[in-house]
Amino acid sequence: MSRLGKYLIFLGKLFTNREKFRVYFALVFDEAVQIGIGSLLIVAIVSFFLGAVTCVQTAANLDNPFVPHYIISLIVRDSTILEFAPTITGIVLAGKVGSNIAGELGTMRITEQIDALEVMGINSTSYLVLPKIVAAILVFPMLVTLAAFLSIWGGYLAGWMTGAISPQEYIQGIQFEFKAFNVPFALIKAVVFAFLIVSISAYQGYFTSGGALEVGKASTAAVTNSCIAVLIADYLLAQLLITT
Structure with missing residues (x-):
């Protein structure tokens, strides 16, 4: 049997002969605390500095005097919501949460x-x-929302402290031609990435055989395969929901 077929059978067993719903309440809560609280710091640090770097580098490359400064924050906003917040957060969590699972x-x-x-x-x-x-x-959607906020805020502070863009222009760029669908699109990405990361990592760990060395190999394979799956899903979702 192919690995994909084995993975699909593994997913099918999630909903067969399961326990009563009340059994899962405490388990889900414990896992949510472990995944959410345990990932807050790394998500916050990566998101904040990613937004700051995006703002500074965008300002450095937009040296045309005919280009308004508010375009800097517009780029930070769209790149953060559409790509950086869900995808980079997903890859970071694939490394942390996926290897742990x-x-x-x-x-x-x-x-x-x-x-x-x-x-x-x-x-x-x-x-x-x-x-x-x-x-x-x-x-995951909560972490992605937090990541988007901190990234935009990081860009705001970086632009203000370096003098690349004034606070008024930054706010203007954030509000300029905002597309409301970008937010649910980012949250859809977060849900899909969450499912892929956890299910693939659990599959790798569940079918581990051998000893401690194989556990390490399973963790490495979980991170690698989860990152690849996230990037492929990122492209497919963009193709289906944005370009169509």
């Missing part, structure tokens, strides 16, 4: 904890993986 499930597999759940009659796939996916789908 693959390592956790891989360790449970080689220590036979997953086998123990199966012996007890529990669908280990649904019990261990479904709460992680649900929590990520709930938390």
Whole structure:
């Protein structure tokens, strides 16, 4: 059987013979706290400086006196909402959350904890993986929203402190010809990326075999495959929702 087929069967088991809904409430909450709170710092730092760098570099390249300064913040706004906030956040979380999930499930597999759940009659796939996916789908859009805000704010501070653009011009650029669909588009990306990152990482960890070395390899494969999936999904979503 191909790896894709095995992955699809793995996803199908998430919804078969699952536990009662009340069993998942505490699990989803714990996973949401672990994914969300645990990722706040890295997302905040990356987003803030990404917006600052985008503002400074855009200002340095727009040296034409006929180009209004508010174009700088317009570029920061659109690039942040459409691409940087969802995609870069997704890649960062693929490295942090994805490796953690693959390592956790891989360790449970080689220590036979997953086998123990199966012996007890529990669908280990649904019990261990479904709460992680649900929590990520709930938390990722919040992190992307925070990333977009901090990135635009970082550009504002960088432009003001370097004198590249005045605060009034920056605000004007943010408001100029704003397309409201860009926000739900970014949130759609966040949901899709969350599902891909968690499901692929869980798949890699769940089917780990061997010892500690294989757990490390599974974590590496989870990050690599998740990043590739995020970039492919990024292109497909842009093609489907933006250019059509």
